Amino acid sequence: MSALPFNDIMGALAVLIALVAYGIYVWQTLRGQARPHPLSWLIFAILTGTGYLVQLDEAAGPGSWVMAITTVVCLLLCLMSFWQGERTFPWYEWAFLFAAAVVFAFYLWSGQPAVSAVLASAVMVLGFGPTVTKAWTRPHSDSVTTFVLNGLKFIPSFFALNVISVATCVFPATLVVANLAVALVIYARRLQL
Secondary structure, X not given: OOOOOHHHHHHHHHHHHHHHHHHHHHHHHHOOOOOOOHHHHHHHHHHHHHHHHHHHHOOOHHHHHHHHHHHHHHHHHHHHHHHHXXXXXXXXXXXXXXXXXXXXXXXXXXXXXXXXXXXXXXHHHHHOHHHHHHHHHOHHHOOHHHHHHHHHOHHHHHHHOOOOOHHHHXXXXXXXXXXXXXXXXXXXXXXXX
């Protein structure tokens, strides 16, 4: 009986952290403690899907598993949020959605993994804008725990990657920073109020 390879273990750990994070978020949403934002989750799904396809095409291996799970869960949360979440969307959120779709189409059309990953990262940072705004104005409408876990889930995924490159690392690295930054904003704002 042979032991599992280290990168498989790290890939599975990343997926486990993601499932715990999203489980907490769904639970809090169903209890009315979190109000998901459908457009944000759709933006996250499109961009994470782009990141996953980049990693898949670059043979990232088990390091890409968490991106696949995240894409699917973001789509499910988008659907769920139509019933449990926000209902109004300013023009700039539609612009971020359009930009996410353009980045996805660019990757499919051009096949440029590094450029696509950098573009997806840039749009993701912009796409976090509404989330940061909501975290600042209504800090009790989101989960600090979920954002922390969603940042941390990518740490083991880096150890699970078969290929280390700009194309495979820049997007998850961006998500580590963005998720932890939102968690910090929520936490600091709650202390302030």
